[in-house]
Amino acid sequence: MAIVVLVGLLVLLVVLVVGIGIALFDLSGYREERGEWLQMKILDRFARDPRLRTLGLLPVVDVPSSKRSPLRVEIHGWVPSDELRDVALGAAGDVASRLSPSVEINDRLEVGRPADVPQVA
Secondary structure, three states: OHHHHHHHHHHHHHHHHHHHHHHHHHHHHHHHHHHHHHHHHHHHHHHOOOOOOOOOEEEEEEEOOOOOOOOEEEEEEEEEEHHHHHHHHHHHHHHHHHHOOOOEEEEEEEEEEOOOOOOOO
């Protein structure tokens, strides 16, 4: 009788551990979806702004495994002026602040012409 109880407790423990693992995996998937959604919304905002549309800016969202860590957004690309850098970072910040106040925006923008684009006289 004791062995049946012990086997029953062991099966219950295994089911509990598997259930917790599935729940944690599901939560990490939800954070990944939020990151993808945020990246899409920032790209959409850049596409709707006529000043940013042709610059080819790329937001990259990093989703840390810890849910206490904020989402990190890096904006990559080049802009011709500091004013457009501020416009791009402000647009990304506006979109991100709607999702969560704990989103970090990291500036990876370069100001000026890229070296591989020939200047037109």
